[in-house]
Amino acid sequence: xxxxxxxxxxxxxxxxxxxxxxxxxxxxxxxxxxxxxxxxxxxxxxxxxxxxxxxxxxxxxxxxxxxxxxxxxxxxxxxxxxxxxxxxxxxxxxxxxxxxxxxxxxxxxxxxxxxxxxxxxxxxxxxxxxxxxxxxxxxxxxxxxxxxxxxxxxxxxxxxxxxxxxxxxxxxxxxxxxxxxxxxxxxxxxxxxxxxxxxxxxxxxxxxxxxxxxxxxxxxxxxxxxxxxxxxxxxxxxxxxxxxxxxxxxxxxxxxxxxxxxxxxxxxxxxxxxxxxxxxxxxxxxxxxxxxxxxxxxxxxxxxxxx
Amino acid sequence: xxxxxxxxxxxxxxxxxxxxxxxxxxxxxxxxxxxxxxxxxxxxxxxxxxxxxxxxxxxxxxxxxxxxxxxxxxxxxxxxxxxxxxxxxxxxxxxxxxxxxxxxxxxxxxxxxxxxxxxxxxxxxxxxxxxxxxxxxxxxxxxxxxxxxxxxxxxxxxxxxxxxxxxxxxxxxxxxxxxxxxxxxxxxxxxxxxxxxxxxxxxxxxxxxxxxxxxxxxxxxxxxxxxxxxxxxxxxxxxxxxxxxxxxxxxxxxxxxxxxxxxxxxxxxxxxxxxxxxx
Numbered sequence: 001x002x003x004x005x006x007x008x009x010x011x012x013x014x015x016x017x018x019x020x021x022x023x024x025x026x027x028x029x030x031x032x033x034x035x036x037x038x039x040x041x042x043x044x045x046x047x048x049x050x051x052x053x054x055x056x057x058x059x060x061x062x063x064x065x066x067x068x069x070x071x072x073x074x075x076x077x078x079x080x081x082x083x084x085x086x087x088x089x090x091x092x093x094x095x096x097x098x099x100x101x102x103x104x105x106x107x108x109x110x111x112x113x114x115x116x117x118x119x120x121x122x123x124x125x126x127x128x129x130x131x132x133x134x135x136x137x138x139x140x141x142x143x144x145x146x147x148x149x150x151x152x153x154x155x156x157x158x159x160x161x162x163x164x165x166x167x168x169x170x171x172x173x174x175x176x177x178x179x180x181x182x183x184x185x186x187x188x189x190x191x192x193x194x195x196x197x198x199x200x201x202x203x204x205x206x207x208x209x210x211x212x213x214x215x216x217x218x219x220x221x222x223x224x225x226x227x228x229x230x231x232x233x234x235x236x237x238x239x240x241x242x243x244x245x246x247x248x249x250x251x252x253x254x255x256x257x258x259x260x261x262x263x264x265x266x267x268x269x270x271x272x273x274x275x276x277x278x279x280x281x282x283x284x285x286x287x288x289x290x291x292x293x294x295x296x297x298x299x300x301x302x303x304x305x306x307x
Numbered sequence: 308x309x310x311x312x313x314x315x316x317x318x319x320x321x322x323x324x325x326x327x328x329x330x331x332x333x334x335x336x337x338x339x340x341x342x343x344x345x346x347x348x349x350x351x352x353x354x355x356x357x358x359x360x361x362x363x364x365x366x367x368x369x370x371x372x373x374x375x376x377x378x379x380x381x382x383x384x385x386x387x388x389x390x391x392x393x394x395x396x397x398x399x400x401x402x403x404x405x406x407x408x409x410x411x412x413x414x415x416x417x418x419x420x421x422x423x424x425x426x427x428x429x430x431x432x433x434x435x436x437x438x439x440x441x442x443x444x445x446x447x448x449x450x451x452x453x454x455x456x457x458x459x460x461x462x463x464x465x466x467x468x469x470x471x472x473x474x475x476x477x478x479x480x481x482x483x484x485x486x487x488x489x490x491x492x493x494x495x496x497x498x499x500x501x502x503x504x505x506x507x508x509x510x511x512x513x514x515x516x517x518x519x520x521x522x523x524x525x526x527x528x529x530x531x532x533x534x535x536x537x538x539x540x541x542x543x544x545x546x547x548x549x550x551x552x553x554x555x556x557x558x559x560x561x562x563x564x565x566x567x568x569x570x571x572x573x574x575x576x577x578x579x580x581x582x583x584x585x586x
Contacts, residue, residue, distance in 0.1 A: 058493070077492045077494075079493075083489070083493045091487060092584040092585065093511075093582070093584045103494055106494035137586060138585040
C-alpha cells in the first residue's frame with residue numbers, strides 16, 4: 001500500500017431512532033487517500049457522505065472507529081483541514097477581504113493587520129476576485145461567493161481540502177469555470193482534496209479516485225474506481241477519451257441499479273478491502289456484476305494510461 | 308416612480324392633517340346655548356356654561372400655547388411650573404438610565420443563556436413568570452425597598468425594558484446559522500473570539516430589534532410611572548395639567564410624548580439597519 005495520508009478506519013455513525021432503536025447510517029467504513037490525491041465520493045442522498053466529510057473535518061464525531069490524517073488521529077476540527085461549504089457560508093457582515101482575512105488571522109494570530117491583508121489578498125487574486133475585495137457577500141454572484149469560500153479555505157494553506165458539493169448551487173457555466181479553477185489550484189499546490197458530488201462528470205473531471213457508496217441506511221463503500229483519464233485532461237476533450245464512456249457508464253450503472261442491490265448481491269464484501277476498479281486494465285479489474293459495457297468500450301490503445 | 312409615490316403619500320398626509328385640524332376647529336368652535344344665570348353662579352361655572360364655549364381647546368389655542376412653550380422650553384418657576392424641555396429632559400434621563408442598566412444586564416445574560424442550553428432551560432420558568440408582570444406592579448415594592456421615588460421610576464423602566472432585550476438576545480444567539488459556527492470551528496476560533504466575531508454580529512439585528520421594542524415600552528411606561536411618583540417628568544406634567552384643568556397643555560404633552568417616542572424608535576431603527584447585512 002502506498003502512503004496513507006488520510007485513513008478512515010472502521011468508522012460508524014448511529015443515531016437513536018424511534019422507540020429506542022438505533023439507526024445506523026453506515027458502519028465499518030474503511031477508506032484511505034494518498035497525499036496529493038483528489039477523491040470524490042458519489043452516492044445517493046442519505047448514504048452518509050456528508051457525515052463522512054463532517055467527521056473528516058472534525059465537525060462531527062464517529063460513533064465508532066477513528067480517522068487518521070498525516071499520522072495522527074484527529075479529534076475535533078483543525079486548521080489543517082479546510083472546509084468549503086455547500087452554501088459558501090460567508091459571513092455577510094464582512095467584506096470579501098474581511099472573510100478571507102478572518103481565516104488568515106485565525107491561523108496566524110500574531111500577524112499584524114498589514115501582513116494578514118497581504119496574505120488574504122494573495123488568495124483573492126488566486127481565485128480571480130481582484131477588484132472585489134471590498135464588496136460584501138450580498139453584492140456577489142453565487143459563483144463569486146463560492147470563489148471567496150475557496151479563497152478562504154486555501155488561505156490557511158491546509159493539508160487537505162474538504163468540499164461538500166461546493167458547486168451544486170451554481171449554474172452549469174459557472175460550475176465549469178470553478179471546476180477548472182479548483183483543478184488548477186489543486187494540481188499547482190499538490191493539495192489533497194476530498195469532495196462530495198452528485199455530478200458524475202464533475203467526479204470524472206476532477207477526481208483521481210472515485211468512491212462509490214451504496215444507499216443508506218447501512219451504507220457501505222462499494223468500490224473505489226481509479227480514474228483512467230490522463231492527469232492533464234481538459235474539460236473540452238474529456239468525452240473524446242476512449243475510456244471516458246466506460247468510466248461514466250460504470251458509475252452510472254452503479255448509481256442507477258447496483259447502489260440498491262449491492263449489499264444483497266455481494267454478501268462477501270469486505271469493507272476493509274474494498275475492490276479497486278481499474279477501468280481499461282482488464283487484468284486488474286475486479287469482476288463486478290455488469291461488466292459488459294466496459295468490455296465493449298475498451299479499444300486496443302489506451303493513450304490515457306501512459307500519461 | 309418611488310419619488311412620485313412618496314410625493315403623493317406626502318400630499319395625502321397633508322390633506323388628512325388639514326382635514327383633522329379643520330374638523331377639530333369646527334367641533335370646538337361651536338357655541339352651545341347660553342343659559343341665563345345669576346352673576347355669582349356664572350363665576351363658579353366658568354366659560355363653558357356662560358358663553359357656550361367648549362372647554363376643549365381648538366387647534367389655534369393649542370398652536371399658540373405650543374409656540375409659547377417652544378419659545379421658553381427651559382424656564383423653571385418652582386416645582387409646579389417648569390418648562391416642557393425640562394420635564395421631557397427628566398423623563399428621557401430616567402428612561403435612558405433604566406434602559407442602559409437593562410442593556411448592561413440583558414445582553415450579557417442573554418448571551419450566556421443563548422449559548423448554554425442548560426441555563427436556557429433552567430431560567431425559562433422564571434422569565435416566563437416575570438415577563439408578563441406589568442412594570443407598574445413593581446412600583447410599591449420598589450418604593451418600599453429603594454425608598455426613593457425617582458430611583459423607583461428608574462427601576463420600573465429597567466424591569467420593563469429588560470424582557471424584550473433578554474428574550475431577543477437569547478433567541479438571536481441561539482439561532483445563529485450553524486454553518487457560521489462551523490466556519491469558526493474549522494478555523495479553530497476560541498469561544499470568546501467566536502462570541503465576538505461570529506455570534507455577536509450574527510445576532511446583532513435580532514438583539515437590536517429587542518432593544519427597539521424595549522425603548523418603545525420604556526417610553527410608554529415612563530408616563531404612567533411619573534404620574535404615580537410625581538415631582539418631575541412629562542408624565543407628572545400631564546397629571547398636573549389635568550389637575551389644573553388645562554386641556555391645552557395636556558394635548559401639547561400628548562403630542563410631544565408621541566414625537567419623542569418616534570425619535571427614540573427611529574434612532575434604534577437606524578442602529579438596527581447599521582448592523583443588518585443581507586446575505
